[in-house]
Amino acid sequence: MHPSISIIVPVYNAEVYLFDCLNSIQSQTLMEFEVILVDDDSTDGSLQILKRFQAEDSRFQCYHQRHKGVSSARNVGLKYAIGDYVCFVDADDQIAPTYLEELYQAIGEADSSMCGFKKIDLLSNKECIVVPEKKVETLEENLLSFYAAGSDDWQRYLWNRMFKRDIIQKNKITFNEDIYYKEDGLFFVKYLCSSNGLVGCVDHVLYYYYRTPFGAMSKTWYNFDEKIITNLEAHRLMIKEIRKQNVSDVVLLKAISQAKAASTWIISLMRQTKSFKLSSFISIEKIMFSILGSRDYFSWRVSQLIKLLK
Numbered sequence: 001m002h003p004s005i006s007i008i009v010p011v012y013n014a015e016v017y018l019f020d021c022l023n024s025i026q027s028q029t030l031m032e033f034e035v036i037l038v039d040d041d042s043t044d045g046s047l048q049i050l051k052r053f054q055a056e057d058s059r060f061q062c063y064h065q066r067h068k069g070v071s072s073a074r075n076v077g078l079k080y081a082i083g084d085y086v087c088f089v090d091a092d093d094q095i096a097p098t099y100l101e102e103l104y105q106a107i108g109e110a111d112s113s114m115c116g117f118k119k120i121d122l123l124s125n126k127e128c129i130v131v132p133e134k135k136v137e138t139l140e141e142n143l144l145s146f147y148a149a150g151s152d153d154w155q156r157y158l159w160n161r162m163f164k165r166d167i168i169q170k171n172k173i174t175f176n177e178d179i180y181y182k183e184d185g186l187f188f189v190k191y192l193c194s195s196n197g198l199v200g201c202v203d204h205v206l207y208y209y210y211r212t213p214f215g216a217m218s219k220t221w222y223n224f225d226e227k228i229i230t231n232l233e234a235h236r237l238m239i240k241e242i243r244k245q246n247v248s249d250v251v252l253l254k255a256i257s258q259a260k261a262a263s264t265w266i267i268s269l270m271r272q273t274k275s276f277k278l279s280s281f282i283s284i285e286k287i288m289f290s291i292l293g294s295r296d297y298f299s300w301r302v303s304q305l306i307k308l309l310k
Contacts, residue, residue: 005033005085005100006165008077010070014091015044017210022053022060024094030101035060036077041067046091071175071183078174086165088158096206103162106202110136111195114161115202121211132201139197140247146189147254158184160207167195180227182234189238193245224275228266232287235259239291256291260300263288 007025011018025035037050037060050062063076074088085104089095099115106113116131137145146156167173171194175183192199239255263284270276289297 004083005030005087005104005162006077006081006083007033007035007087007089007100008074008081009035009037009089009091010040010073010077011037011042011046011050011091012040012067012070012073013042013044013046015042015046015049017092017212018046018049021089021091021094022049024096025089026053026057026060027097028095028100029098030104033059033100034081034083036080037062038073038076039064040069040073041065069177069180071177071179074175075177078168081165084165086163086168087161090159090209092210092212093159094208094210096208099206100162102202102206106200107162107164108136108200109196110198110200111167112161112163112191112198113200113202115206116204117157117160117207117209118205119209119211123211123213129205131203131205134201134203136198136200139192139245140251142192142197142199143189143242143245143247143251144254146185146192147251147258156185157209158188159209161188161199163191164195167191170194176234176237179230179234179237180225181231183230186234186237189241193241224269224273226275226277226280228269229280229283229287232259232262232266232284235262236287236291259288259291264304 009021014021022035037054039047039050039062041064047064053060054062061080063080065072065076078086087100087103103113103115106115114132116129118127118129120127168191171190173187173190173194175187179186235255235258239252239259242252242255266284267281270280292300
């Protein structure tokens with residue numbers, strides 16, 4: 001039977017949470033789906049759990065690769081996916097039983113759909129719920145929402161949405177394996193700009209996101225990794241994509257503003273963790289110069305310097 005939906009699950013050392021994740025997928029009310037499990041060379045018992053689900057349920061297919069990161073694992077999933085639609089689920093999260101069914105129903109005339117989610121922070125024991133309005137948004141509205149400063153917005157993630165695989169294929173949209181942070185946002189912006197820009201919404205929680213001590217961003221806060229600079233490169237590539245679209249200058253200005261904020265954050269993070277390196281600083285400045293151009297770059301840097309001197 002041809003599965004209508006492909007669920008891609010990248011897995012790396014997720015043994016503690018993996019069974020509950022896969023069990024939540026197995027319990028879906030919409031049953032025509034395939035699950036592509038990509039083990040990124042886990043060193044715990046994750047692969048054994050994946051093989052167990054594969055042996056017990058023919059909808060689960062397990063692949064293994066040498067450790068290359070989450071973007072590579074998701075690309076492997078896209079390579080083997082045959083469903084009409086694609087969803088991404090993280091190995092330490094869970095989905096509601098109607099996740100697939102409601103996201104599928106919400107697409108309608110749109111080219112993707114999204115749902116609300118509950119974020120559970122296992123580090124601080126805090127929880128928050130983010131729910132979109134039940135409407136179909138335009139390309140401009142979606143981009144403005146994506147770049148909404150200071151909000152824990154639903155547009156920032158892959159796992160609370162459903163995509164059409166033919167759009168991904170026709171436009172050769174893949175995950176940039178040289179981007180280690182915000183690779184999901186880059187994929188989303190590429191997809192959004194390649195589609196009709198419309199997104200159907202489910203106005204309640206269907207996805208349960210767990211922030212764990214093992215997450216990439218959790219580690220970055222306490223031990224600076226130079227790979228975080230690729231977050232800024234992702235901003236540059238997203239801005240490049242947006243410049244091709246017929247959207248207002250407001251969108252572009254917000255995108256550039258977010259890039260500026262990201263560069264400031266990365267530099268402050270370097271200082272806080274005592275990891276400041278001239279080579280890293282130069283890399284950041286080169287990316288910002290490429291984004292802003294010579295005139296805007298120098299005026300921005302002068303304004304930043306004035307703020308520091310006050």
